[in-house]
Amino acid sequence: MYSEEHQKYLKKIKINKFFIRFTQLLIVFLILFLWQFAANHNLINTFISSSPKAIINTIIELYKNETLFHHIWITFYEVIISFLIATIGGIIIATILWRFKFISKVIDPYLTILNSLPKVSLGPIIIILAGASTKAIIIMALFISIIITIINVQQAFTSTDENKIRLLKSFKAKPHQIFFKLILPSNYNNLINVCKVNIGLIFIGVIMGEFLVSKAGVGYLIMYGSQVFNLNLVMTGIILLCIMASLLYYLIVFVEKRLQK
Amino acid sequence: MEILKVKHLRKTYHTKKHEILAVEDFSFNLKQGEFVAIVGPSGCGKSTILSILCGLDKPSSGTIEINNNLKFGYMLQGDNLFEWRTIYKNCLIGLELENKLTKENLDYVNHLLDTYGLKDFKKAYPNNLSGGMRQRVSLIRTLATKPDILFLDEPFSALDYQTRLAVSDDVYKIIKKEKKSAIMVTHDLSEAISMADRVIVMSPRPSTIKNIYEIKLTGKSTPIQNRKAKEFADYYDKIWKDIDYHV
Ligand SMILES: Nc1ncnc2c1ncn2[C@@H]1O[C@H](COP(=O)(O)OP(=O)(O)OP(=O)(O)O)[C@@H](O)[C@H]1O
Ligand SMILES: [Mg+2]
Numbered sequence: 001m002y003s004e005e006h007q008k009y010l011k012k013i014k015i016n017k018f019f020i021r022f023t024q025l026l027i028v029f030l031i032l033f034l035w036q037f038a039a040n041h042n043l044i045n046t047f048i049s050s051s052p053k054a055i056i057n058t059i060i061e062l063y064k065n066e067t068l069f070h071h072i073w074i075t076f077y078e079v080i081i082s083f084l085i086a087t088i089g090g091i092i093i094a095t096i097l098w099r100f101k102f103i104s105k106v107i108d109p110y111l112t113i114l115n116s117l118p119k120v121s122l123g124p125i126i127i128i129l130a131g132a133s134t135k136a137i138i139i140m141a142l143f144i145s146i147i148i149t150i151i152n153v154q155q156a157f158t159s160t161d162e163n164k165i166r167l168l169k170s171f172k173a174k175p176h177q178i179f180f181k182l183i184l185p186s187n188y189n190n191l192i193n194v195c196k197v198n199i200g201l202i203f204i205g206v207i208m209g210e211f212l213v214s215k216a217g218v219g220y221l222i223m224y225g226s227q228v229f230n231l232n233l234v235m236t237g238i239i240l241l242c243i244m245a246s247l248l249y250y251l252i253v254f255v256e257k258r259l260q261k
Numbered sequence: 262m263e264i265l266k267v268k269h270l271r272k273t274y275h276t277k278k279h280e281i282l283a284v285e286d287f288s289f290n291l292k293q294g295e296f297v298a299i300v301g302p303s304g305c306g307k308s309t310i311l312s313i314l315c316g317l318d319k320p321s322s323g324t325i326e327i328n329n330n331l332k333f334g335y336m337l338q339g340d341n342l343f344e345w346r347t348i349y350k351n352c353l354i355g356l357e358l359e360n361k362l363t364k365e366n367l368d369y370v371n372h373l374l375d376t377y378g379l380k381d382f383k384k385a386y387p388n389n390l391s392g393g394m395r396q397r398v399s400l401i402r403t404l405a406t407k408p409d410i411l412f413l414d415e416p417f418s419a420l421d422y423q424t425r426l427a428v429s430d431d432v433y434k435i436i437k438k439e440k441k442s443a444i445m446v447t448h449d450l451s452e453a454i455s456m457a458d459r460v461i462v463m464s465p466r467p468s469t470i471k472n473i474y475e476i477k478l479t480g481k482s483t484p485i486q487n488r489k490a491k492e493f494a495d496y497y498d499k500i501w502k503d504i505d506y507h508v
Contacts (some may be wrong), residue, residue: 163339164343170334170335171406172358173358181354
């Protein structure tokens, strides 16, 4: 059992944590309340700024004509596919670059240029090549995230402690053994961080792609909403994106915790 | 019996701007069961010699003759434990790489951990251990693959003085008990004299062997005891003069 002092200390941490959560929720409710209040009393133009009630109504409406989950699913699908390809592909390419320094040196300036290029500018080319389809959206998202994934992962891999590599070599370790026993596990945290950053980038890519080509998805809802000047729909789309992005982020945190056990 | 013969070892490092002759000439033989210490000024090529002897680096010229059946264990400067592995798993890394996780070998590792005071820490992670314990783990990791010759590169440099004395005593006993031969690099002259059968003194870079001392102490026993032997100060003076530190 803990001493009384330690129990007090633990309790203090708990109370502190509770107040932080409480304040966070309070802020959300306060904003929603003020927003709705201002809308009800015509302090703001609801046509432009929408209102919480209108957003909820829009969601219910979408749900009733059975398109809500369709749009969410489309976007979710595009995000997951691009995320898996970008992360796994990025790590594999980074591994090849780590293993073969020659290729890495040859390719380095190209990576740097591609990385600093604003990827949106590739939009039209991608559409022409891949057609106005889901494929184009996924390629768009891939372009945005895979280059930076490769650069970050390779950087992490090559900065692995040289002495630990020598240690393994003194046991006559082969390159694949060094990779699986040392490089991968020692960069576990870096890889998780890459995943977290990637989810954000992929969302940017997918929504941008949907703005450009799509006929469905949350990005499409926002685009369509703005074209017909239905700001309720635009706001609804943004709120949906917030929810999806945070869900995926916590999914990664969850997986991270599971793997740590 | 001589188990390792090194003749006219020479090593030049090439970088874009320079060519550095690190080791000019290094020859010596290691006997079965012998403990040899190498001392010399910083940067004279001691680490270089060790990494060449255990095959991590290639010499520019010279020959190294060894019995092919002999196995090396290299203990690097710093413990280099893997933080994500338990102490037990850290000790197994060499066996894993060599695909030798047999019952017999696992028993041996367990035995080493039990004998050298790490019994209750097998499931702990490295950052819960003191510096001295980490150093012992690092040694057990090296011993686990049953090497015949140990190469130790400043194995105790990360430790404070007290711990250093205690751990060097431990390590010495372990090595003698397991009947290994060893070559140890150190900066600490007392450590070298108290542990080794022979001390090799290197000159500054480009280095050659300046002197080799056969250490003969009356009532030779453990390193801590050896420091009290009457010849100790003598050897210390001689080696100190050889190295000729300019302060
Ligand atoms: N990879 C390398 N490339 C170029 N020069 C090197 C390399 N490794 C070592 N040297 C040079 O060789 C010389 C000997 O280095 P080494 O590390 O063997 O010295 P040392 O005796 O172990 O020094 P210390 O006592 O400080 O550990 C140094 O002058 C160093 O600059
Ligand atoms: Mg050194």
